[in-house]
Amino acid sequence: xxxxxxxxxxxxxxxxxxxxxxxxxxxxxxxxxxxxxxxxxxxxxxxxxxxxxxxxxxxxxxxxxxxxxxxxxxxxxxxxxxxxxxxxxxxxxxxxxxxxxxxxxxxxxxxxxxxxxxxxxxxxxxxxxxxxxxxxxxxxxxxxxxxxxxxxxxxxxxxxxxxxxxxxxxxxxxxxxxxxxxxxxxxxxxxxxxxxxxxxxxxxxxxxxxxxxxxxxxxxxxxxxxxxxxxxxxxxxxxxxxxxxxxxxxxxxxxxxxxxxxxxxxxxxxxxxxxxxxxxxxxxxxxxxxxxxxxxxxxxxxxxxxxxxxxxxxxxxxxxxxxxxxxxxxxxxxxxxxx
Ligand code: SF4
Ligand code: SF4
Numbered sequence: 001x002x003x004x005x006x007x008x009x010x011x012x013x014x015x016x017x018x019x020x021x022x023x024x025x026x027x028x029x030x031x032x033x034x035x036x037x038x039x040x041x042x043x044x045x046x047x048x049x050x051x052x053x054x055x056x057x058x059x060x061x062x063x064x065x066x067x068x069x070x071x072x073x074x075x076x077x078x079x080x081x082x083x084x085x086x087x088x089x090x091x092x093x094x095x096x097x098x099x100x101x102x103x104x105x106x107x108x109x110x111x112x113x114x115x116x117x118x119x120x121x122x123x124x125x126x127x128x129x130x131x132x133x134x135x136x137x138x139x140x141x142x143x144x145x146x147x148x149x150x151x152x153x154x155x156x157x158x159x160x161x162x163x164x165x166x167x168x169x170x171x172x173x174x175x176x177x178x179x180x181x182x183x184x185x186x187x188x189x190x191x192x193x194x195x196x197x198x199x200x201x202x203x204x205x206x207x208x209x210x211x212x213x214x215x216x217x218x219x220x221x222x223x224x225x226x227x228x229x230x231x232x233x234x235x236x237x238x239x240x241x242x243x244x245x246x247x248x249x250x251x252x253x254x255x256x257x258x259x260x261x262x263x264x265x266x267x268x269x270x271x272x273x274x275x276x277x278x279x280x281x282x283x284x285x286x287x288x289x290x291x292x293x294x295x296x297x298x299x300x301x302x303x304x305x306x307x308x309x310x311x312x313x314x315x316x317x318x319x320x321x322x323x324x325x326x327x328x329x330x331x332x333x334x335x336x337x338x339x
Contacts, residue, residue, distance in 0.1 A: 001201065001204050001205065001209075001210055001211070001212065002210060002211050002212070002232040002233070002334045002337070003197075003201070003211070003212040003214060003230075003231045003232045003233075004022070004211065004212070004213055004214065004231070004232060004233050004234075004235060004330060004334060005034075005214040005216045005227055005228050005231045005233070005234050005235070006018055006019040006022070006213075006214065006215055006216060006234075006235045006237060007216035007217070007218070007224060007227070007228065007234055007235070007236055007237075007251055008216075008218045008236060008237045008238060008247070008251070009218065009219065009220070009236065009238060009244070009246070009247020009248050009249075009250055009251040010218050010219065010243070010244075010247045011038065011218040011219075012218075012239075013218075013237045013238055013239050013244065013267055014237055014239070014267035014268070014294070014300070015035075015215065015216070015218070015237045016035070016040055016041055016044070016215050017044075017267075017300055017303075017304070017309065017310065018235075018237050018265070018267070018294070018323060018326070019041065019213060019214075019215040020041060020044040020045065020309035021309040021310055021311040021312075021320070021323045021327070022213055022323075022327055022330070023041075023045065023172075023174040023175070023213055023309065024174055024308075024309045024311050024312050025311060025323075025324065025327045026174070026175070026211060026213060028175070028208075028209045028210055028211065029174070029175050029204075029209060029210075029211040029212065029213045030175060030176050030177070030178070030200045030201075030203050030204040030207070030209050030211070030212050030213070031045070031172065031174060031175060031176070031177040031178070031200070031212075031213050031214075031215075032177070032178045032179070032196050032197055032199075032200035032212060032213070032214045032215070033177065033178070033179040033180070033196070033215045034193045034196050034197060034214050034215060034216050034217060034223070034226075034227040035215050035216065035217045035218070035223075036165070036180045036181075036182045036189050036192045036193055036196065036217070036223065037182055037189050037217060037223065038217075039179055039180060039181065039182075041177070041179065041215050042170075042177075042179055043304075043307070044304070044307060044308065044309055045172040045173070045174060045177060046172065046173075046307060047168070047170030047171065047172045047177050047179065048170055048171045048172070049168045049169075049170045050168075050169050050170055050171055051168065051169040052166055052167075052168050053166065053167050053168075054163055054165075054166055055163075055164050055165040055166055055167055055180065055182075055191075055192050055195065056161040056162060056163055056164060057161070057162060057164045057186075057187070057188035057191050057192070058144045058161070058162045058164070058187060058188055059144040059146065059159050059160065059161055059162055060137070060139055060142045060144050060159070060160065060162045061074075061082075061137045061142050061144070061146070061148050061149055061157050061158070061159055062137060062139075062157065062158045062159075062160065063135055063136055063137055063156060063157050063158075064156050064157070064158060065134060065136075067154055067155075067156035068134070068135060068154070068156040069153070069154055069156070070132070070133060070134065070135065071153060071154075072085070072133075072135065073148075073151045073152060073153060074135060074137070074148035074151065074152055074157065075135060077147050077148060077151045078147065078148055079145070079147070080141055080142065080143045080145070081141060082137050082138050082141035082142040082143070083135055083136070083137055083138075083148065084135065084136050084137070084138055085133050085134075085135055086133060086134050086135070086136060087132065087133045137157075139162075140185060144159075144162065146159060162186075163183070164182060164183050164186035164187065164188060164192070165180060165181050165182040165183045165186055165192060166180065166181050167179065167180035167181075167192065167195055167196055167199070168180065168181075169199065169203070175209070176200075176203050176207070176209075178196045178197075178199045178200040178203065179196065180192050180195070180196050189217075189222070189223045190221075190222035190223050190225065190226040191226070193217070193223045193226040193227050194226045197212075197214065197226070197227065200212050200214070211334070214227055214231070216228060216234075219251075220250050220251055220253075220254045224251070224254065225254070225258070228254070228255060228258060228260055229258050229260075231260055232260075232261070232334060232337050233260070233261050233262070233263065233330070233333055233334055233337060234251075234255045234260050234261070234262045234263070235262075235263045235264070235265060235291060235326075235330055236248055236251050236252060236255070236262060236263070236264045236265070237264075237265050237266075237267055238264060238265070238266055238267070238279060239266065239267055239268055240266050240268065240269050240271060240272035240273070240274075240275035240276040240279065241272065241275060242275070244266075244275070244279070245275065245278065245279050245282065248264060248279060248282075249282070252264065252286070252288055261289075261333065261337055262288050262289070263288065263289040263290070263291040263329070263330060263333060264279070264283050264288050264289070264290060264291060265290075265291040265292050265293070265294060265326050266279050266280070266292075266293045266294065267294045268294065268295070268296040269293035269294060269295060269296075270293075270295045270296055271296050276293055280293075289329070289333055291326045291329050291330060292322055292325055292326040292329065293322060294319050294322040294323060294326070295318040295319060295322060296319075297310070297317050297318045297319035297320075299313055299317035299318075299319060299320065300317075300319050310323065311323055311324060
């Protein structure tokens, strides 16, 4: 099985548009949207979700109000100021009074759909019992270090795995697709990327599909590393600007570091032919296969508005033709590689 990962040094280069066209051109591929921080391949491929799984990663502390004796040890030991102290006359932060005062408006209780509503109700009941203060942990501030769990004298703090998002297995007109939604401010996107890739490979093996097409994240961080390691080939999509070239160099360096064959393509190449030429020359001088230039083409936007890739539009435009050529070059390179 071969695995092609389309990446870019930065967001907005047209990486996903290229990948969506590849998905339409490919035969017998499994698709994986590993750009989990800002997934958007689903906007073009309109997946029909067949399976939905929770993504849990890391841990978060949750105080059981019924067991807490209000000693304040958790607040004293938390280095991330994630523990809040609620008194009858207002909400104070761990810093001791710099937080906003509670207006007793009930917004938190009414707005939080699940857990915090329960926590707040328990806290109100505790305050109603005549306790001077109750403690709660702000899930957005908790780093999951576990120190409060260790220091709580009555073991009143639970430490469950944190729900960070979901991942899905879907059907699309271009084949099966694995994709995900990372929760707001949730971390460990690298682990979610690995999960999406692993599932896509599993489906490819199970269904006898010879290719996994991966829409990788932009940049060179942990999610990118998680999306390219062990891949057959990387295609880096860039734009003809100074920053585009700089970002391309970084991402190609990353591919080289992990010993992954790489190709590069320049999108909207005709808006700056000189810069596009310099990028092409750079690739040739550094042994990177130059896949081709894609012209600026309003048909790409029209295709996006229609929920299609540009190669699926009724009439082939300049970008569609260029992407078809690039696809043929990429397929040839994939066949040359041994994996
Ligand atoms: S787990 Fe760590 S970060 Fe979270 S509330 Fe406890 S001490 Fe603070
Ligand atoms: S350390 Fe335990 S008992 Fe003390 S305030 Fe925190 S949760 Fe309650």
